[in-house]
Amino acid sequence: MSNPTVAAILPVVLLVASNVFMTFAWYGHLKYPNQPLMLVVLASWGIAFFEYCLAVPANRIGHQVYSAAELKTMQEVITLVVFAVFSTFVLKETLTMNHIVGFAFIALGAFFVFKGPL
Template identity: 50%
Template sequence: MKGFISIGLLILSNTFMTLAWYGHLKFKDLKGFENLGIISVVLISWGIALFEYFLQVPANRIGFREYGGPFSLLQLKVIQEVISITVFLIFALLFFKSEHLRLNHVIAFILLVIAVYLVFKK
């Protein structure tokens, strides 16, 4: 159960982080946000990222073997990276219509999934 909770929190945290890192690139399309300076954009992104930390830190503690979770540190990191790429891919395809999924992207994603498999292999 701790593994599922950890993964769920990682998905949520990566959603906030993706919004913090890349969401501001769509500000030009939002009324009232189109002329913000870089300091304002950084502060807004930082505020969004705060929620990421409120989810990421518990996700890692709950999932980490030394705190009673099922995952090693390396397993947690590889899981997080695959979640991060997956969340980013969904975000990019939904909000940035100029981005297109190509065969090399699919192959790269498959290789990441293979990395998850390998990191769990004894």
């Protein structure tokens, strides 16, 4: 990909989309506790396939601009944001101050990964 702006932004968009799929794959079945475990495992694998179809290109394109550590950090922060929204609106769970503080510490760690050498 020759356009550096696209190589910088497209991985973020793809990682957000892939995390939406993965969050549904990992946690969506919690809304259906009476479904057989094998059924939810197979459904989760099917959903996760689409996550991989987005995450792998995100990392391949993103590695032109970001280090592997930056891509992984970005992915973790995106995962937390997507999970917080999913947990609140789909699972109807409340985010507590403990969750927010914990997520803030992870975001602080991400800041240092992207900051560069100290």
